[in-house]
Amino acid sequence: MFSLLGKYRLILRSHVYVTSYTALFLLREMSTMTSDTMTSNRMTSDMIKFLTMVGKLKSTKRSGWVMRGVNDPESVSDHMYRMSIMAMLCNNSSTMDKTRCIKLCLIHDMAECIVGDITPYDNVSKEEKQRREKKAMQELSSLLPDEAATEVMELFEEYESQSTEEARYVKDLDRFEMILQAHHYEEGEGLCLQEFYDSVDGKIKNQEIISLATTLVESRRK
DSSP states (O other): OOOHHHHHHHHHHHHHHHHHHHHHHHHHHHHHHHHHHHHHHHHHHHHHHHHHHHHGGGTOBOHHHHHTTOSSOOBHHHHHHHHHHHHHHHOOOSSSOHHHHHHHHHHTTTTHHHHOOOOGGGOOOHHHHHHHHHHHHHHHHTTSOHHHHHHHHHHHHHHHHTOSHHHHHHHHHHHHHHHHHHHHHHHHHOOOOHHHHHHHTTTOOOHHHHHHHHHHHHHHHO
16 A cells, blocks of 8 residues: 555656646647648738739830831730630630630749740740740749649640640630730721731731631721
């Protein structure tokens, strides 16, 4: 039998053990919570940085219009927005993924928030342009959660390689949106922007977009 003093010693030792274990458990939990909070804060900060960088597309003017002396030329963001609307409304194909087309429209010029709108008149080779834009997209993607970063890069590379029906359709939208904007400037500012029409002549392949482009060109001749 334990003496009364022995019982108190046992209770005291048990209390100290339990208290120490509890303290250790709480410290571990607090450490995990702190780590999770830091990770969450970093991800939030990175997302804000990503959105801020992409927001630069709102003020990045399309170089072709700038060089032709257009008053208040559209931004890259303006161009991508109307392309996205086109993808939503114009794509009636049963074989294409409309949502993917819209995503491709939103991604295809995103790198320009870092590298700017590089044109053939900038004396930059196609390979160098692709290298710069891919590096820019990798920089942007590094600010996103893994799953989103993977999707963004896959969409960018799909468009660049023109490897899918959706990517080729969006390329046609890109060409048509440009001449539609050229038509707007011609009517509004009395400019002749024939070189933009010439640059896409024979390159649009989708029949739906060909029909739109043909109607636009015919209206321009009236």
